[in-house]
Amino acid sequence: MAITGSDPSSGSSSKDERAFDQWRRTAAAITGLGLTPEEAKIRQQNRNEKILNAQRQQCLLWRNDLLRQSPAVTFMTQHIGQQGISVDASNIVCRPCNKERSGGFSPGLQEVLLCQDGFHSKKHMEDTLVHELIHLYDHAKFKVDWNDLRHVACSEIRAANLSGDCKWDRELMRRGILGFTKHHQVCVRRRATLSVAQHPACKSEEDAKRAVNEAWESCIGDTRPFDEIY
Structure with a gap:
């Protein structure tokens, strides 16, 4: 009489295949090799999001430090305040721009832009912030x-x-x-x-x-x- 049943090695083989597939996916995620176009796109998007988030956090940290500790920034915010415009973290914003600029000023919004991807150091941000605050001061004082x-x-x-x-x-x-x-x-x-x-x-x-x-x-x-x- 014939005896039928499962191959005792099949469970182990299936487990090995799953483990290998998991290893392949992990290696592909790290190196980028062997990814499908869709997987590569998702990987790049995740990397970009991490970079943008890191840049934003650094920008916010430096901005807050400068608002508290920079004599030049404090001097400018006080004098702008005397012209009737309050300056604080709410109208000094961090956003991605491009490598050709480090900041900007919006007269309509009375808002200073700090380009989170445009700074080499906190000192660079300080000079940029003072530059844009001078525009805001001019806007308030000289119309x-x-x-x-x-x-x-x-x-x-x-x-x-x-x-x-x-x-x-x-x-x-x-x-x-x-x-x-x-x-x-x-x-x-x-x-x-x-x-x-x-x-x-x-x-x-x-x-x-x-x-x-x-x-x-x-x-x-x-x-x-x-x-x-x-």
Whole structure:
């Protein structure tokens, strides 16, 4: 009589296959090799989310520290407050941008943007934050028309001049530029022109240069609310 039944090794074989498949998936998740296109897409999305979250947490930590401890940031927030606009963590936001910028200012929202993916150090963030707070100060005190390139140029001149954006070490280490004769003013003019050129109302680099030239004399010497260049 024939005897039928299961192969005693089949359970072990099935268990080994499951274990191997689990190992394969784990190895693929770590190395990215052997993933299906859909699995690779999910893996990349998860990595991007982790990077963005880490950048955001670092940005928030530095922002909060600067609001508490930075003399320049505290000075600016106090003087903006005297103009009737309160500045705190609610209107200084961390968001991803791109590698071409580190911050921004929205007149309509009265909000400062810190680009969470744009900072090399807390000091870099401090200079950027002071720069954008100068725009907010100008907005509150001088009623800037942000559609007028000369008004924009004046605020950009002041921000580049007063924020630390044109300190020689930042120029050298971040931009590879080393100047001697009138280094600071050359940098301020260049940085202001670059910023004005990015304005939606600016049609060309020549328009940006013209606006900076027209605003230069009346704005380069205006250090308010500082007594001198920061």
